[in-house]
Amino acid sequence: MNEIFTLHVNGEDREVRDSWLGENLLDVLRDRLGLMGAKGACEQGECGSCSVLVDDELVCSCLVMAASATGQAITTVEGVAPVGAPSDVQQAFVDAGAVQCGFCTPGLIMAVHDLLDRSPEPGDTEIREELAGNVCRCTGYGRIIDAVQQVAVARRSAGGELGAST
Amino acid sequence: MPVMHPTTIDEATALLAHHPGAMVLAGGTDAMVEINDGHRRPNASVVAVNRIAALRSWRHDPAAKTLTVGAGVTYTELMHEPIASLAPALAEASRTVGSPQIRNAGTLGGNLGTSSPAGDGLPVLAALDAKLTLASAAGGRTMAVTDFIVGVKRTAIEPGELITEITLPVVEGWQGYAKVGVRNAMVIAVASVALVVDRTHERVAVALGSVGPTILRCPDAEELLASSIDWATLTAPADALERFAASVSAASRPITDHRSTAEYRRHAVGVLAKRLARRAGASL
Numbered sequence: 380m381n382e383i384f385t386l387h388v389n390g391e392d393r394e395v396r397d398s399w400l401g402e403n404l405l406d407v408l409r410d411r412l413g414l415m416g417a418k419g420a421c422e423q424g425e426c427g428s429c430s431v432l433v434d435d436e437l438v439c440s441c442l443v444m445a446a447s448a449t450g451q452a453i454t455t456v457e458g459v460a461p462v463g464a465p466s467d468v469q470q471a472f473v474d475a476g477a478v479q480c481g482f483c484t485p486g487l488i489m490a491v492h493d494l495l496d497r498s499p500e501p502g503d504t505e506i507r508e509e510l511a512g513n514v515c516r517c518t519g520y521g522r523i524i525d526a527v528q529q530v531a532v533a534r535r536s537a538g539g540e541l542g543a544s545t
Numbered sequence: 546m547p548v549m550h551p552t553t554i555d556e557a558t559a560l561l562a563h564h565p566g567a568m569v570l571a572g573g574t575d576a577m578v579e580i581n582d583g584h585r586r587p588n589a590s591v592v593a594v595n596r597i598a599a600l601r602s603w604r605h606d607p608a609a610k611t612l613t614v615g616a617g618v619t620y621t622e623l624m625h626e627p628i629a630s631l632a633p634a635l636a637e638a639s640r641t642v643g644s645p646q647i648r649n650a651g652t653l654g655g656n657l658g659t660s661s662p663a664g665d666g667l668p669v670l671a672a673l674d675a676k677l678t679l680a681s682a683a684g685g686r687t688m689a690v691t692d693f694i695v696g697v698k699r700t701a702i703e704p705g706e707l708i709t710e711i712t713l714p715v716v717e718g719w720q721g722y723a724k725v726g727v728r729n730a731m732v733i734a735v736a737s738v739a740l741v742v743d744r745t746h747e748r749v750a751v752a753l754g755s756v757g758p759t760i761l762r763c764p765d766a767e768e769l770l771a772s773s774i775d776w777a778t779l780t781a782p783a784d785a786l787e788r789f790a791a792s793v794s795a796a797s798r799p800i801t802d803h804r805s806t807a808e809y810r811r812h813a814v815g816v817l818a819k820r821l822a823r824r825a826g827a828s829l
Contacts, residue, residue, distance in 0.1 A: 382547060382548075384548075400547045400548070400586075400587050400588075400591065401580045401586060401587045401591070403577055403580070403581060422578075422581040422582075423578045423581060423582070424574055424577075424578065424643065424644075424646065424647050425731060427644060427646055430646055436621075436649040436650070437645055437646050437649055438646050438649050438650045439574075439646045439647070439650070441577065441581060442572075442573045442574050442577040442578065442581075442646075442647075442650060443573055443577070443650070444548065444570055444573055444576075444577060444580075444591065444593070446547065446548040446591070447548050447550070447570055447573070447591065447593040447595070449548075449550075450550075490645070490646075493645075508730065509645055511644050511645075511729075511730030511731055512643065512644020512645055512646045512647065512730070512731060513644075
């Protein structure tokens with residue numbers, strides 16, 4: 380059965396055709412809408428490489444039924460910053476050497492943005508717990524944690540008092 | 546309209562009555578794994594219940610000393626205030642579920658709908674004698690969570706019924722949840738225990754996960770701890786704690802599978818139960 384529905388992705392309405400009932404959001408983003416940022420590895424919510432925001436909640440897009448997400452605001456890594464102008468989190472990943480093969484990176488970028496939006500000054504333990512759903516098989520996580528701390532420090536010095544921004 | 550988005554419980558139950566084969570979709574964290582793996586395929590229609598405001602709400606009745614949680618409340622909500630203080634063991638159990646991504650999507654109603662023996666919320670609900678409410682076009686009914694779960698991933702739900710809310714007592718005393726898995730994060734329980742020490746009624750409740758086809762209560766162990774505990778300090782003598790642990794292990798009915806062995810699980814629930822009982826004593 381083909382499904383025709385509209386998803387609101389990165390601020391734009393995108394019509395989805397030829398989707399099957401039950402198809403997950405990850406596959407629809409990649410195969411129907413050409414958004415290759417979110418990655419698919421486990422397809423069971425274990426690896427986090429498909430993380431996106433749905434109505435500002437960080438979720439695994441492989442566990443979202445695409446046709447159930449109509450009318451919700453979906454943000455993928457493509458929607459975080461314009462091409463060529465990385466977000467502070469993306470730049471910090473580059474600067475800290477937190478990217479090796481890069482497969483987990485889009486999911487981690489989404490998770491770190493979400494974490495820092497909720498908790499601007501996370502400790503290492505909090506960072507580890509909050510990123511526990513994003514598996515990286517290259518880095519050993521040390522430089523990822525460094526990148527998160529770099530962004531937290533930079534935002535603090537740029538934004539003055541905590542909570543003054545947003 | 547293959548995916549339907551009711552916004553009220555009445556609308557949802559009417560849809561379920563008119564579409565008998567419809568799949569109910571809550572957070573999707575169990576259902577989508579089955580679909581992605583090809584073990585399940587929604588063939589006709591899906592009723593997505595995540596836009597029903599009544600399912601996403603909760604209420605505290607201080608007079609009745611109860612907390613009622615909508616079936617669509619997520620683990621993330623359960624592990625944070627204000628719900629966390631009203632049901633600390635449920636908050637603790639919720640924090641052990643999956644990852645932030647899973648906890649943002651997964652719901653307490655979904656935990657019951659799946660009724661895996663490893664469902665982290667379930668031992669807590671069983672230990673608290675929680676009740677759940679089911680709605681259908683024909684009406685509604687309320688039953689104990691322990692009666693609702695009838696086997697491995699099998700429940701007493703009837704076609705056309707929707708889990709709408711879960712009611713549990715707000716207990717004065719101590720409550721906690723502990724679980725063993727292969728790591729701290731992102732892990733399905735190999736064995737789990739919920740302990741409730743109710744000072745008002747001077748009662749103890751223990752429920753076990755992942756060591757039987759359903760969540761198991763431990764009446765002998767509960768009686769043993771309740772009779773040996775000092776209710777002023779919530780402490781119990783060391784030998785009583787040892788007998789308590791042995792009794793909990795004896796109440797388990799574990800199997801050996803790909804996650805662990807029966808022997809390990811039987812031992813683990815005893816250790817976890819003793820650990821929780823010590824925490825209860827240390828809490829004052």
